[in-house]
Amino acid sequence: MALSREQIAKRVAMELQDGYYVNLGIGIPTLVANYVPDGIEVMLQSENGLLGMGPYPSADQVDADMINAGKETVTAATGAAIFSSAESFAMIRGGHVDLTVLGAFEVDQNGNIASWMIPKKLVKGMGGAMDLVAGAKNIICTMTHANKHGESKLLTECSLPLTGVGCINKVITDLALLEIKDGAFHLLERAPGVSVDEIIAKTQGKLIVSGDVPEMTFS
Amino acid sequence: MALSREQIAKRVAMELQDGYYVNLGIGIPTLVANYVPDGIEVMLQSENGLLGMGPYPSADQVDADMINAGKETVTAATGAAIFSSAESFAMIRGGHVDLTVLGAFEVDQNGNIASWMIPKKLVKGMGGAMDLVAGAKNIICTMTHANKHGESKLLTECSLPLTGVGCINKVITDLALLEIKDGAFHLLERAPGVSVDEIIAKTQGKLIVSGDVPEMTFS
Amino acid sequence: MAGFDKVVTSYSEAMAGLEDGMTVIAGGFGLCGIPEGLIAQIKRQGTRDLTVVSNNCGVDGFGLGVLLEDKQISKMVASYVGENALFEQQLLNGELEVELTPQGTLAEKMRAGGAGIPAFYTATGVGTPVADGKETRNINGRDYLLEPSITGDFAIVKAWKADRYGNCIYRHTAMNFNPMAATAGKITVLEVEKIVEPGELEPSQIHTPGIYIDRVIKGEFEKRIEKVTTKQENQ
């Protein structure tokens, strides 16, 4: 069965390593913070200028001067640092963030990503997404495998205007975990109960399936 | 009579205006701080990362962590700010310093300056001088009018490798105050007792003398 | 004003010299850390045809959004502008031009502008619509875009505490774009919650040195919150 948003987040969280500095995008990526494995510490970077984002505040802790990149009120974790947006993107652009997790409209077999602009629809802007995909060493893209019309979002070539070129290493969808390398999606894991055939059917880009593909586990 | 180092500094100090942020180079420029006119406040910028340099410390105030760009122990004035060298040169390069005063080996009629390198002599480096001359809005160069062999240091064209191009507005020497514009030195003031003829004789570059040239006053 | 005392007591003094057609760089991220009183003054003055450079453009009725009400902004340079209906409408009507700029590139363009760096290379935006019309250059095997810096006729900045010389500190994440904006204005106006005497701020803890600041005014802040999220609601 296709994974829920929470299950996608849970699987992403298993990619975390102790001591990682991580930037989580809006949507499913945000949920990853709820599933950090036991015994592991990560520090969340928020691109407005916060390293060490804590949980949401209690009602009486809410402070208009303490927000995250999603403009939500947050707290600072113990050992946090706060700095300017220029410094924040110096970190991001300079490759100091260990892992970035973000959503997308489309990803293609060359690691290109489209996530910000749908022609003829109103474009709100790319925010920090272009900097994140250009700067991160290690990027996981979370998305549904196909759109609501059943059309694949894992493509030979992105059809929408790009956010970044050749930057996505790994995609975790509701159906599968795939690595992108050498111009192809490599199927590494499938969601419990989802068949390899379904994944093949819903992947428009070049897909490499080698041997038995294990089911995901979540711990 | 030719001005002393102190008199040159005193004349430079008359160019200060209330509220100026000023960078003073090593040598005669440093002395300018001793002659800030009454009723005027200036703030000294030191390029290692100090805005608001105070006087030298008393013996018991000496702190190895508080130095100026000349590596001398100093104090911080009231209202000082301390920052990184990158921030310091952002200020300088970005044109935020109101006035820079520095010495030179040679200056020419096009505002070029040579101050750091004598071929075949050991070159110690340009330090911050190239950034200062490229960034300052307003630069006064202090120097002796001629070298110890009597050869002019105000030239048609600098003979030594340059520190900066077309950047010097004003020169205050032991003999005269000159403005540089339109490819010539314009004689504005002469040191008390120094004749225009002497200045003409000791200026190799194009010199414009118009009307009576007043003697300098120092207050 | 004498010497380094940059404190002004009226908003009209604070924004004196702002004229139609000028470029204004504004600090703030969403509604966090915005110079509320300076924005209100621009609305009051009715200055028109402004180019505004800021990460966002406020919301309907608050922040930079209020400058849309009388169509005072003709061009907006921002990374994300989706929070107000009026913006959308003026954009679709062609009354408003928008230059979308990646957030990190925008921050760096302001910093570079203030630091006398006219242009820099960044990998951000290579191969995307952001690269259109820009030089792409391969440096050490990777492609980069040449991005020009930004300066403004005015910068409007919000800090927490400033001394009379303009040395200031920001509070928490209300810092955001303010330090870079502060460096990039020909005239930089700082609106603060508290004015203190020179010497009260520890020199090495000052976020923006006074050399960048031309005028300081004490403001009153509503500090509207765009998205109140709390533990109770979410966990």
Added chain:
Amino acid sequence: MAGFDKVVTSYSEAMAGLEDGMTVIAGGFGLCGIPEGLIAQIKRQGTRDLTVVSNNCGVDGFGLGVLLEDKQISKMVASYVGENALFEQQLLNGELEVELTPQGTLAEKMRAGGAGIPAFYTATGVGTPVADGKETRNINGRDYLLEPSITGDFAIVKAWKADRYGNCIYRHTAMNFNPMAATAGKITVLEVEKIVEPGELEPSQIHTPGIYIDRVIKGEFEKRIEKVTTKQENQ
């Protein structure tokens, strides 16, 4: 080390991985704010053929100058190097290569290196020997040089206080080149006077966030002064 605790207890751990031929970026201005113990460790290790990037190269017998004694430095990138006889001698003998770089350009090269900006334009050095072999480009009517950024295999940095995560603050003008150096090393090692617990430093007052720091060690500092100048002597 587990999680974010970056504290190491020996200098050999602190500098583990430094190999012959590597590039080391060092903070400090003259003898002010230099990582004394890390420099001593490099001398002890005997690592050779190093490229060292630092504003200065210490003095005879102290600071980076000690690395000249056994000819460990093959190339020095600096803005001013005139303070030691050994340097002069090795330079004249051709044992040492020097790349003189304007101080502000050097600071910006380190910052750019850490910030993922491969090159930037600056007016500093146009028309001078510094421009030799570099692209000069006219932007908006003024000439600028293209300057590539600098990164190092190691950065060695000195701060006042750091927490175990590497968040740190510098003391007075001992800040100087340290914050930029900290960002520009593949491995950045921080030597500090005091180690505090996470949470003890106010988040918005941290000069260098821990994300840039790989290892932290507590050192003992002589803090030699290059030029003691006092009121009595000078006024």
